[in-house]
Amino acid sequence: MTDPTDEAIAQRVQNGETEAFAQLVERYEPKMMRYIRRFLAHYEDTQDTVQDVFIKAYQNIQSFDASRRFSPWIYRIAHNTAINVIKKRAREAVPFFDADTLFPHPVAKQETNKLAEMNELKDALDSCLDKLKLTYREPIVLYFFEDMDYKSISDIMRIPVTTVGVRINRAKKQLKKLYGEK
Amino acid sequence: MNAIRDGETSMHSKWHFKRKTLAATAGLILAALTTLLVISLIIFALRQSGAWEAAAFGTTGARAFFSALPWILITAALIFIIIIEIMIQRFAFAYHRPVLYSIALITGITLIGGYTVAQTSIHDKLEKTQNTITQKIYTKTIKKPSQLHMGQITNLNETGFKMKTKDKNEYKVIITPKTKTPKQFEAKPRMMISVIGPHTSTTIQAYGIRPMNKKLHIRFKPGDKQTQKQIMKHRLQRIRTQ
Numbered sequence: 001m002t003d004p005t006d007e008a009i010a011q012r013v014q015n016g017e018t019e020a021f022a023q024l025v026e027r028y029e030p031k032m033m034r035y036i037r038r039f040l041a042h043y044e045d046t047q048d049t050v051q052d053v054f055i056k057a058y059q060n061i062q063s064f065d066a067s068r069r070f071s072p073w074i075y076r077i078a079h080n081t082a083i084n085v086i087k088k089r090a091r092e093a094v095p096f097f098d099a100d101t102l103f104p105h106p107v108a109k110q111e112t113n114k115l116a117e118m119n120e121l122k123d124a125l126d127s128c129l130d131k132l133k134l135t136y137r138e139p140i141v142l143y144f145f146e147d148m149d150y151k152s153i154s155d156i157m158r159i160p161v162t163t164v165g166v167r168i169n170r171a172k173k174q175l176k177k178l179y180g181e182k
Numbered sequence: 183m184n185a186i187r188d189g190e191t192s193m194h195s196k197w198h199f200k201r202k203t204l205a206a207t208a209g210l211i212l213a214a215l216t217t218l219l220v221i222s223l224i225i226f227a228l229r230q231s232g233a234w235e236a237a238a239f240g241t242t243g244a245r246a247f248f249s250a251l252p253w254i255l256i257t258a259a260l261i262f263i264i265i266i267e268i269m270i271q272r273f274a275f276a277y278h279r280p281v282l283y284s285i286a287l288i289t290g291i292t293l294i295g296g297y298t299v300a301q302t303s304i305h306d307k308l309e310k311t312q313n314t315i316t317q318k319i320y321t322k323t324i325k326k327p328s329q330l331h332m333g334q335i336t337n338l339n340e341t342g343f344k345m346k347t348k349d350k351n352e353y354k355v356i357i358t359p360k361t362k363t364p365k366q367f368e369a370k371p372r373m374m375i376s377v378i379g380p381h382t383s384t385t386i387q388a389y390g391i392r393p394m395n396k397k398l399h400i401r402f403k404p405g406d407k408q409t410q411k412q413i414m415k416h417r418l419q420r421i422r423t424q
Contacts, residue, residue, distance in 0.1 A: 014196075022183050055191050063199045104280045151278075158277040 006070035013061050021061070024070075025054055031146065032078055038141045039082050041130035049085055053078045072155040075146070079138070079156050086134065094134065098159070105162040118144050121172060124179035131178050136171035143168055210269050214292070217262040221296025224255050226305040227323040232398060235376040236327040239390040240362070242378055246327035255323060263288050312419075331386055332394055332402040335373045342388065343369050345377065346404040354385045362390040374399050 004012075006027065012020040032053055037046045056077050064073050087094050118125070125144065129137060142148045142156060150168075154161045185191045228234055228250065236246035266288050270276040276284045309320045333347035342357035355377055369375070374394040379387045394402065 018186060021186060025183060055185060058186055059191060059194055060199075061193055062196045063194070102281045104282065154278055155274065158271065160280050161278055162280070 007066050007068075010061060010064050010070050011066040013058075014064070014066070021058055024057070024074075028074055029054075032074075035075070035078060035141060035146055036082055038129060038145055039079075039138055040085060041137065045085065049081055050078075053081050056081060069152075072152050075142070075148075075152075075156045076158075098135065098163075100135075100163045100166065101159050104160075105166045114144070114147070117172075121175055124175040128175050128178040132171055132174055136167055136174060139164055139167045140171040140175070206269065206272075210266065213262055213266050213269065217259055217266065217292045218295045218299055220255055220259045220262065221292050222299035223305060223323060224252055224259065225297055225300040227252050227255075227320075227325070229300070229398075230309075230401060231324045231326055232330060232332045232376065232394075232402065233327050235332065235392065235395060235398070236330045236378060238392055239330075239376075239378045242329065242389050246330045246378060250325045250327035250330075252323045252325065259292070263292065329378055329380060329389075331377045331379075331381065332398065333375070333404055334402075335369055335371050335375060337371055338369060343371075345375065345386075348402050348404050350404055352384075353381060355388050355391070356385055357388050357391070361388045364392060367391065367393070374403065 004023075006024060009020050009023050013024070029050065032050045033046060036049050036053070040046060040049065053074070057074050060077070064070065083094055121144075125140070129140070132140065138157060139153050142153045143150075148156070150161050150164045153164045157164070159167075231250050233247050233250035236243040236250065239246070263285065267276075267281065267285055270284060270288075305320075308316055309324075311317065331345070331347060331353065333345045333353075336344045336346050336352070338344075339354070342355040344352060345355055346352050369391070376392050376394050377386055377388050377390070379389040381387070
């Protein structure tokens, strides 16, 4: 018997099966821990933030459309929660408006061999990720560590698909530069 | 999970989200309709003031056109367009593409919609309403373009002609070799015209002269019988309501 999909489990939670939510927590807790830890970089409250994510996901589960994918939905909640933490700590600027999203960019081709790319940048990612600006750090984390495609990242960050490509390319250049300087 | 099991945290109901969606949709519709109305009022005002006539007179006309623009309404329309843009950013069709695309789409739709509403009689009726606030809005919005004079030729003379405007002012229009007119233009008595140029209390130095757009004749004809009838009817209605 195949495991139920995330969407099927979410639907059961929506229908009142509260305990089914534990399955989603089990599936997504490691992913959320990894994502939040890397996204928040300087911050120590990863555990608390991840807990907040799941509480918010439960509270808002009725807003989830079961005909869509569950993963971008929960990552979007995680993104918002992490941004709120960053704003509260005020150690990094969270731009209200991003000029990158205003104009169209030439379409950045999504690399087909992500693994090779990641190996190439492995050392830079390990040592310099936390030095990246917030706007570049998040798409890199989602792309390399959460294995998301540009469209999913666009859904999570609510930025144009072409801007995702531009930011990832800039982030890669920045990482290489920071690693070179190190 | 303990917090959930202990009831410390609970699910928002489906109705909570449906209400939010309904409120957001209502807000969006209201913002869109307001933008349409504002833009239609801008188009109406420019038409009624004769500002489009000024636009045909080159650089001087462009300056006159800009002087007639209702800047407060334009600013309001831009603010509403930004509000609509922010509201639609929750939808994938908007955030998947650059902001410029959705702003262009919103602007295009509201301009077309505003133009369509401006062609109806809604603003004509609102302009003539008894409501003081509405009348004030229309009076302040419909601004006469600077240096543009619209009226009827009364008679010709050696330096040009005489014209009478709607507010019964009579001007001597001075035509010089530098005055620009359309090809084969011939001034004739009773002709409705637009003249651009600086004026004193009695003369206009014409930089340009053009026959007036026919749609504006009824509005700018001085002392026209039909206009007189309308003015009297309006005055009687006001007396009756007082």
